[in-house]
Structure formats: C-alpha cells, structure tokens
Amino acid sequence: MKIALIQQSNTANIAENINKLEKNIRETASQGAKLIVLQEIHNGLYFCQTEDVSVFDQAETIPGPSTERFGKLAKELGLVIVLSLFEKRAPGLYHNTAVVLEKDGSIAGMYRKMHIPDDPAYYEKFYFTPGDLGFEPIQTSVGKLGVLICWDQWYPEAARLMAMSGAEVLIYPTAIGWESSDTDEEKERQRTAWVTIQRSHAVANGIPVISCNRVGYEADPSGITKGIQFWGTSFIAGPQGEIVAQTADNKDENLVFELDLKRTETVRRWWPFFRDRRIDAYDDLMKRWRK
Numbered sequence: 001m002k003i004a005l006i007q008q009s010n011t012a013n014i015a016e017n018i019n020k021l022e023k024n025i026r027e028t029a030s031q032g033a034k035l036i037v038l039q040e041i042h043n044g045l046y047f048c049q050t051e052d053v054s055v056f057d058q059a060e061t062i063p064g065p066s067t068e069r070f071g072k073l074a075k076e077l078g079l080v081i082v083l084s085l086f087e088k089r090a091p092g093l094y095h096n097t098a099v100v101l102e103k104d105g106s107i108a109g110m111y112r113k114m115h116i117p118d119d120p121a122y123y124e125k126f127y128f129t130p131g132d133l134g135f136e137p138i139q140t141s142v143g144k145l146g147v148l149i150c151w152d153q154w155y156p157e158a159a160r161l162m163a164m165s166g167a168e169v170l171i172y173p174t175a176i177g178w179e180s181s182d183t184d185e186e187k188e189r190q191r192t193a194w195v196t197i198q199r200s201h202a203v204a205n206g207i208p209v210i211s212c213n214r215v216g217y218e219a220d221p222s223g224i225t226k227g228i229q230f231w232g233t234s235f236i237a238g239p240q241g242e243i244v245a246q247t248a249d250n251k252d253e254n255l256v257f258e259l260d261l262k263r264t265e266t267v268r269r270w271w272p273f274f275r276d277r278r279i280d281a282y283d284d285l286m287k288r289w290r291k
Contacts, residue, residue, distance in 0.1 A: 001259045002031075002034050003035045003037065003259055005234045006021060006024045007214065007247050009252055010046075011045070014044045022069075022073060032258075035080045035082070036081045036082065038081070038084055038173060039084065039234075040150050041085070043086075045218050046175045046228065046230070047127070049122075055127065071106070072105060078103045081101045082098060082099075082145070082171055083101065084173040096112070100140060100147060109138030111133055112133050113128060114148075120179075121228055135158055136162075137167040143261060144168045146159075146169065146170045148170065148171070149174075150173065150176065153201075154197055156200070160204070163206075168207060169207055169210060171209075171211075173212055174213040176230065194233075195235065198235075203240060206274075208236065208238055208259055215231070216229075216230055233246060233249045239267040240271075
C-alpha cells in the first residue's frame with residue numbers, strides 16, 4: 001500500500017486551504033500514492049481554542065461540499081482519501097467526522113470521533129457530539145482501514161477494537177501541538193508521549209499506524225492563551241512500532257511511503273498477543289474505575 005500523509009499549515013481562508021490540499025494530493029498521486037490521509041479538520045483553522053457559536057456555520061453535511069469536491073478528485077486520480085470534516089448532522093447536532101472516499105469518488109464509510117477532549121485551547125465538547133458509529137473498520141480497495149481521530153489515539157481500547165474487527169492499519173488524523181508557555185523539556189515530553197502511545201498500539205495489535213498531524217502556529221482568537229504551535233511530526237509506524245517514515249515538526253510536508261501489509265501476519269506469528277489474551281478475565285474493563 002503506497003500511502004501519502006499531507007501535513008499542512010492552515011489560515012482562516014478555507015478556499016485557499018482546500019486549494020492547497022488539492023495541489024498536494026495531486027503531487028502525491030504523481031508519486032504513486034493510492035491512499036491519501038489528511039489531518040484533522042483540514043479545511044480551516046483549529047477553531048476549538050475558543051467557544052464561539054458562529055463557528056458552527058463552518059460545519060457541513062455529509063454528503064456535502066467537501067465529499068463532492070474531494071470525491072471528484074479521488075475518482076479522477078484513482079485514490080482512496082481519508083477526509084476529516086466538521087459534520088452538521090442536524091440543527092444543534094455536530095460531529096468531528098472522518099470520511100473515507102473510494103477511488104470511484106463514492107463514500108466508502110464514516111467514523112465519528114468517540115473521545116472528545118475538553119481542555120484549555122481544546123474545547124471540543126462545545127462543538128462535537130461523541131460518535132455513535134462505534135469502532136468499525138472501513139473496507140476499501142486498498143484494504144480495511146481502522147480510522148480514528150486525534151484524542152482517540154490515547155485510548156488502547158479503541159485501537160484494540162478496530163484491530164479485533166479486522167483493521168489492517170490504524171489511521172489517526174490529528175491536530176495537536178504546544179502551548180508556548182510550556183518549557184522546552186515539557187514540550188518534548190508531550191510529543192514523545194504522543195508518538196509512544198501510538199507506536200504502542202502498533203505493537204500491541206501487530207498492525208501499522210498512520211498518524212497525520214497539522215503544523216504551524218495558530219493564534220488564540222480570545223487572547224487568553226498564546227495560541228498553539230502544532231508540532232507536525234506525522235509518521236508511519238510498522239507492526240512492531242518501528243518508525244518507518246516521519247515528517248519534520250516545523251514545516252509543511254508531504255510524506256509518501258510504501259507500506260508492506262504482509263508483514264503483519266509475520267509479526268503476529270512471532271508475537272501472538274491475540275492468542276494469549278485472557279478474555280475471561282477482562283470484565284472489569286467495562287467499569288469506569290476499579291477499587
């Protein structure tokens with residue numbers, strides 16, 4: 001599977017951002033990519049730094065303008081594309097939604113973000129209703145894709161359920177970065193933890209992980225914080241957690257890499273974690289906390 005990750009900085013001009021994405025998609029397609037992964041909420045700025053009801057005007061239906069435009073591009077270039085959209089499902093009901101477009105331009109499937117953060121500069125609970133589609137991989141012409149979104153990447157349960165349902169690869173469109181008041185040491189601890197937890201999902205499940213983050217500085221419109229410096233560092237990890245390709249942390253970058261999906265079977269024979277799981281002893285995982 002030849003994969004492309006498009007790591008890009010955005011502005012408030014949505015039309016320009018989309019044009020930039022299309023240019024990068026065409027460029028990676030010319031290099032032979034057949035699966036294109038875009039970052040979280042890729043059409044505009046990461047608007048969750050503040051709570052502003054006018055931002056809901058940016059949401060769109062699915063199918064809608066983005067699935068139509070990128071669907072035409074997918075069909076023209078013969079690509080599978082993973083989109084990340086602000087979905088308007090109904091008045092007052094919105095989701096953070098990934099849409100997978102098949103190479104004929106049709107919608108192969110959707111995933112609605114399940115874990116929704118609510119932290120300073122990441123006020124996502126104000127905008128997004130938790131997903132209700134479960135952890136179901138999406139079948140495509142390039143394979144069975146386990147698509148999750150950003151905050152989901154910290155939860156081993158989500159990765160495990162996708163793998164148990166037959167996902168051949170885990171995909172995480174992401175928007176994460178540093179607040180400028182953190183020390184350099186703390187910043188590096190945060191980024192290292194982010195990479196490490198996703199590599200651990202690859203190891204524990206014996207499948208590759210694809211993580212596509214945004215990059216660049218975005219100011220806090222309220223002025224309360226000093227904004228977010230998104231740290232890029234998009235990467236692909238193999239089924240033993242090995243980093244096989246990675247971008248820089250400070251610039252727009254397209255990453256194209258050919259991934260060997262057959263290696264999953266070999267690794268799972270070496271490390272048969274699914275064989276040795278004690279499913280008879282895990283009932284307490286369904287509890288919020290265990291005394």
